[in-house]
Amino acid sequence: xxxxFKRIVLKLSGEALAGxxxxxxxxxxxxxxxxxxxxxSDAGVQVAIVVGGGNFWRGRSSDTxxxxxxxxxxxxxxxxxxxxxxxxxxxxxxxxRVQTAITMRQVAEPYIRGKAVSHLEKGRIVIMGCGTGNxxxxxxxAAALRAVEIKADVLLKATLVDGVYDKDPHKYPDAxxxxxxxxxxxxxEELAVMDSTAxxxxxxxxxxxxxxxxxxxxxIYRACMGExxxxxxSD
Numbered sequence: 075x076x077x078x079f080k081r082i083v084l085k086l087s088g089e090a091l092a093g094x095x096x097x098x099x100x101x102x103x104x105x106x107x108x109x110x111x112x113x114x115s116d117a118g119v120q121v122a123i124v125v126g127g128g129n130f131w132r133g134r135s136s137d138t139x140x141x142x143x144x145x146x147x148x149x150x151x152x153x154x155x156x157x158x159x160x161x162x163x164x165x166x167x168x169x170x171r172v173q174t175a176i177t178m179r180q181v182a183e184p185y186i187r188g189k190a191v192s193h194l195e196k197g198r199i200v201i202m203g204c205g206t207g208n209x210x211x212x213x214x215x216a217a218a219l220r221a222v223e224i225k226a227d228v229l230l231k232a233t234l235v236d237g238v239y240d241k242d243p244h245k246y247p248d249a250x251x252x253x254x255x256x257x258x259x260x261x262x263e264e265l266a267v268m269d270s271t272a273x274x275x276x277x278x279x280x281x282x283x284x285x286x287x288x289x290x291x292x293x294i295y296r297a298c299m300g301e302x303x304x305x306x307x308s309d
Contacts, residue, residue: 078300079227081120085217088129108162110294120194123201124217127151145209156203169198175207214268218275232288237305255307282308
């Protein structure tokens with residue numbers, strides 16, 4: 075099977091790494107995700123991963139803490155996830171580099187665009203933690219930004235549903251799934267795909283995005299190979 079995309083950014087939520095527990099790290103779940111990531115890398119796809127931190131910290135749910143400080147704690151949570159994913163990938167024989175938007179030299183490289191691209195061109199998997207390094211920006215926005223910066227062919231957003239719907243399919247049996255969308259629709263119709271800042275970043279920079287279900291981690295590989303899964307978004 076020929077690859078559809080040469081360079082991707084894969085957005086993994088923190089919750090995806092926790093499995094059914096929704097909190098902490100589930101090694102078996104991470105291993106299945108990493109097997110699919112390795113399969114993509116072995117096929118020649120250049121893989122960058124942006125991780126969230128919701129399995130450890132959700133600062134926006136706190137009414138008592140300063141928002142900027144809460145976001146900084148969230149960034150540290152994403153660094154823990156980045157290291158965990160890196161460890162599993164390395165145990166599978168992958169060459170991995172962790173880069174963080176907040177400097178923590180003892181455990182990770184600082185994020186430098188040129189260095190990230192160089193790693194990718196050498197076949198290394200790059201895991202990007204700490205979001206954008208700024209409060210008030212989600213890790214979805216970080217994924218969109220990094221995808222644009224490194225000139226990825228597509229942003230792959232792994233979710234808990236098999237695409238984008240006009241309403242929550244877990245609550246409404248008549249929810250309609252979209253096969254294709256534009257970012258203008260996502261923003262205008264306030265579809266719950268990603269925050270509006272991230273959607274605008276993709277729209278304004280002609281970044282493509284595929285939203286798909288991670289309950290079957292093999293979908294990561296299928297997405298890279300161009301199989302018709304999930305919802306494809308572009309302008």
